[in-house]
Amino acid sequence: MLDTNLSVKNVSKYFKNNIKANNNISIEFQTHEITALIGHNGAGKTTLLNQIGGLIIPSEGQIHINNIDVIKEHSKVRKLVSTMPQFQVPLKGVSMLQAIESIAMIKGFSSKVSKKKAEEIISSLQLDNWKNIEGEKLSGGLQRLTSFAMTVIDEAPVIILDEPTNDVDPIRRILMWKYLRKLADKGSIIIIVTHNLFEVEKYADRYILLDKGCVKKDINISNRYSQNIKHMLCVYDIDNIDISMFSSDFVTKYDIEQKKLTVSLKEENIYRAITIVLEVLKNGKATSYDLKIENLYDNYEDMINE
Amino acid sequence: MSRYNSSIGLLKWSLIRHKFYIPVFVIVQVVLSLAVIYGFSFITNAKDYISRSFLCTGAITINILAVTCVLAPQIVSEAKQNGVFNYQKTLPISRVGILLSDLLIWGLIPLPGILLCMFIGAINFDMKIYLDFIGVFSLLFVILSLLLLGFAIAYLLPPNVMTLITQVIMIVGLLFSPIIYSEDRLPIWLSYVYNVLPFVPVSNIIRASLFHLNDYNMTHYLVVMVWGIISFVGAMFIIARRK
Numbered sequence: 027m028l029d030t031n032l033s034v035k036n037v038s039k040y041f042k043n044n045i046k047a048n049n050n051i052s053i054e055f056q057t058h059e060i061t062a063l064i065g066h067n068g069a070g071k072t073t074l075l076n077q078i079g080g081l082i083i084p085s086e087g088q089i090h091i092n093n094i095d096v097i098k099e100h101s102k103v104r105k106l107v108s109t110m111p112q113f114q115v116p117l118k119g120v121s122m123l124q125a126i127e128s129i130a131m132i133k134g135f136s137s138k139v140s141k142k143k144a145e146e147i148i149s150s151l152q153l154d155n156w157k158n159i160e161g162e163k164l165s166g167g168l169q170r171l172t173s174f175a176m177t178v179i180d181e182a183p184v185i186i187l188d189e190p191t192n193d194v195d196p197i198r199r200i201l202m203w204k205y206l207r208k209l210a211d212k213g214s215i216i217i218i219v220t221h222n223l224f225e226v227e228k229y230a231d232r233y234i235l236l237d238k239g240c241v242k243k244d245i246n247i248s249n250r251y252s253q254n255i256k257h258m259l260c261v262y263d264i265d266n267i268d269i270s271m272f273s274s275d276f277v278t279k280y281d282i283e284q285k286k287l288t289v290s291l292k293e294e295n296i297y298r299a300i301t302i303v304l305e306v307l308k309n310g311k312a313t314s315y316d317l318k319i320e321n322l323y324d325n326y327e328d329m330i331n332e
Numbered sequence: 333m334s335r336y337n338s339s340i341g342l343l344k345w346s347l348i349r350h351k352f353y354i355p356v357f358v359i360v361q362v363v364l365s366l367a368v369i370y371g372f373s374f375i376t377n378a379k380d381y382i383s384r385s386f387l388c389t390g391a392i393t394i395n396i397l398a399v400t401c402v403l404a405p406q407i408v409s410e411a412k413q414n415g416v417f418n419y420q421k422t423l424p425i426s427r428v429g430i431l432l433s434d435l436l437i438w439g440l441i442p443l444p445g446i447l448l449c450m451f452i453g454a455i456n457f458d459m460k461i462y463l464d465f466i467g468v469f470s471l472l473f474v475i476l477s478l479l480l481l482g483f484a485i486a487y488l489l490p491p492n493v494m495t496l497i498t499q500v501i502m503i504v505g506l507l508f509s510p511i512i513y514s515e516d517r518l519p520i521w522l523s524y525v526y527n528v529l530p531f532v533p534v535s536n537i538i539r540a541s542l543f544h545l546n547d548y549n550m551t552h553y554l555v556v557m558v559w560g561i562i563s564f565v566g567a568m569f570i571i572a573r574r575k
Contacts, residue, residue, distance in 0.1 A: 079422060082575045100574070101426065109422040116414040119352040120345070128348065131341025132423050134334035140341070 029057040030092055030106070030183040032078070032215050037087030038239075039073055047073040048239040051087070055184075060206055060216040062226040064322075065236035066330065071219045072112055074236070075186045078217065079109045091184060108133075108182035110190050112219075115173040117161020122153065122172045125161060126179055133180040147175045151201050167193040174202055181209055187218045191225065203229040223323040233322070235329055243329055256320040259289040259299050263313040264306065271302055287312075290320065342425055342433045349416070350407070350437050357403060361445030364398055365391045369452055372512055381457065382514070385545055388453035390512030392542075393535040395445030397505045400478035401485070402498040404438045408486035409494050427572045431483065431564075438479050439472070446471070450542070462544055470541035473553070474534045477560030481530065484563035487570035501531070511535040527551075530559040 032055040039047040048070035055061055063071040076082040078089060080100040089096040096103045117125050123144055130140035148157050153175075156168055164172065174190050185206075191199045203225065210216050210231075220226060226233050227247065235243035261272075264287050272278050276299060277290040291299050296317070306312045368391035378384050411417045420430050453459035461467075485494055505511060510532055515523050526532040533552035540546040 076575075080574070081421060104422070104424040107422075111415070111419060111422065113415045113418070115419050116411075116416045118349065118414070120348050124348050125345075128341050128345035129423070131337050131344060132425060133341075134337050134424070136337055137340070140337075 029213060030215050031057075032091050032184055033089070034074070034078065035088045035090075037074070037077060037084045037089060039070075039077065039082060040085045046239045048077075048084075048236075051236075051239075051241055053234060053241065053244065055215045055217060056232075057183075057213050057215055058210050059231045060210050060218065060229065062230040062233040063217065063219045063236060064221070064223065064226060064233055064326075065242075069236040070239040071236050072188055073239075075109070075188055075217065075219060078184070079107050079186055080104065081109075106182060107184045107186060108177050108180060110173055110177035110185075110187040112188035114166070114169050115176065117164065117169055117172060120161050121158050122161065122164065122168070122175075123148065123157040125172055126175045129176040130179045133182075135180070143179055144175070147179055147205075150205060151175060151198060165193075167195055167198070170194055171198060171202070178205060178209060181212060181214060183213070184215045184217070185209060187216070189219055189221070191220060191222060199225065223326055224321070227322045237330055242332070255293060257291045257293065257296055257317060258320040258324055259291055259296075259303065259315060259317050261287040261289070261303055261306065261312050261315045264311060268306065268311045271306070272299070288324075338425060339429065339433075342429055343436060346433045346437050353403075353407065354441065357399065357441055358444045360398065360403075361395050361442070362448060364395055365445050365448045365452070368394055368512065369449065369456075376513060384457045385453070385459060385539075385543065386512050386514060388449055388457055388459060389535060389539045389543060389545065391449045391452075392446050392538055393511045393531070394505060395449065396442050396475055396478060396534065397501065397531060399438065399442040399445070400475060401482045401501045401505075403441075404434075404479055404482040405486035405494055405498050408434065408483055409491050412486065413491060421571070427568065430571055431567060434483065435476060435479055438482075439475050442475055453543070459543055462542055467541045470537050470553075474537055474556060477556045477563075478530065478534065480560045480563035480567060484566040487567045505531050509535075528555065530556050 034051055034053045034055075037051045038049050041047055051070075051074060063074065065071055073082060077084050078096065080096045080103045083097055091103055091106050094102050094106070115125075120128070126144040126147065127140045130143050131137060135143060145157075148154055151171055151174075153168065153171060156164060161169060161172065170190065170193050174187070177187060177190075178185060191202055194202065206216050206218070207229065218230070230247060232244070232246050234241055235245075263285050265285065266280060266282065269278060269280055269287050272287060272289050276295065279288040279290075280286070281288070289299055300317070303312070303315050307315070369387050372378070372387050372390075373384065376383060376387070378387055408417075450461050454461055482498075485497055489497060509526055510518055510523070515526070515532065518526070533555045536546055536549065536552045537556065540548050540552075
């Protein structure tokens with residue numbers, strides 16, 4: 027697949043009553059990359075996805091895919107972008123196999139190829155047992171997986187997915203992410219809205235934190251770890267008066283209700299911090315501790331509040 | 333080739349989604365046809381050839397109305413509410429294609445009712461049927477025009493208003509309009525109103541083209557065509573609209 031170029035430049039969207047859904051967003055999306063859009067409900071993630079898919083016209087700014095203007099040349103863009111919407115794609119009266127096969131045909135494949143591709147993806151997602159069952163009889167998770175298969179079947183240059191793993195079991199979530207990785211490796215740009223920060227950290231290449239319609243963070247996950255790895259030390263059942271030995275040297279956060287102290291550490295400070303913890307434990311001023319690499323979930327609230 | 337596959341895929345998907353409804357709609361048409369032809373003959377005391385011919389051609393028109401302006405808008409409106417419509421908008425298909433695929437599927441659905449009415453007319457009332465080029469063309473013309481009207485009602489109006497409008501069309505069409513009786517029983521002004529709306533002209537086109545019971549009147553075709561064009565523009569406006 028040829029490399030695809032997707033650029034979002036100074037995009038804003040104002041709805042009625044001057045409500046800003048997004049505000050001056052500029053992002054370059056890279057081919058071979060899985061980008062996760064994260065943020066609170068109402069942060070503007072779905073609006074941005076719909077703008078990229080050409081379903082919402084920005085009030086200001088431009089979006090180009092391979093130099094094609096998404097706003098003006100929507101019919102061309104529809105052939106480049108495949109969308110999995112946030113809502114459940116209705117499958118009433120249609121079996122899983124029929125739905126995937128029909129969408130493959132709509133996307134231009136012959137009947138024979140469509141059936142083959144549909145069977146392959148059903149097998150990849152381990153859905154063979156349900157392939158001939160009509161959509162309305164499938165569970166929410168299986169309907170979501172069907173919708174996912176309908177979206178990725180044509181391996182479009184740009185694939186946008188709005189909360190695809192919702193309701194899906196843990197095993198098939200992994201299969202979905204692996205499938206997306208395979209598509210990214212082949213050259214697709216994958217943009218995914220999700221609230222599952224553990225999955226973002228584990229499977230995405232980059233995350234963009236949106237807040238109140240603006241880009242708050244744009245982080246390349248692999249760079250983040252190679253350049254700025256941080257650790258988190260949690261000390262349990264420690265009283266407020268005993269935390270001073272940490273707070274004088276390190277960045278700390280204390281939860282009064284849980285009596286839990288969280289210390290953010292760089293690698294070179296770990297030894298010193300552990301020494302202090304052991305001393306605290308020895309004096310009976312805390313009950314236990316754990317040490318882990320700081321993850322996106324731990325940082326999320328701080329990033330939003332920055 | 334890709335466009336061919338895409339069109340076939342769209343039709344296939346539309347057909348599979350509608351297959352559940354088709355047997356039910358056929359039964360509805362059979363019941364409706366028998367009810368109008370035989371039921372109304374008791375109410376209106378239709379014993380002469382002209383009165384019975386009105387019941388028979390009226391039953392065809394009411395069948396078409398039931399499918400195009402009542403059932404189709406309800407199913408299209410359901411598709412609008414449950415997300416099929418929004419999902420279709422994300423697919424690499426032309427906006428006209430979305431409308432055409434539904435037109436084709438829905439265009440076939442009224443045929444069983446029409447054929448049954450023709451059969452009853454021919455066997456029971458000795459009515460002569462003219463299924464020539466003009467007859468077939470006229471039939472397709474009225475079905476497609478009224479389907480476009482039905483789709484426009486579904487796309488343009490919120491679901492509760494759509495339900496109200498389709499019920500009004502059916503009740504007025506079935507009970508009051510000069511579809512199942514002769515127009516000359518009405519005051520002139522009311523007759524004028526009915527001829528500006530598409531339903532009575534449709535009935536007159538069917539009587540003229542399929543049964544040669546009326547003279548051809550191009551004004552009837554013109555009225556139906558204008559409604560069809562306005563409806564097409566309205567439906568396309570909603571289908572192609574982006575927020």
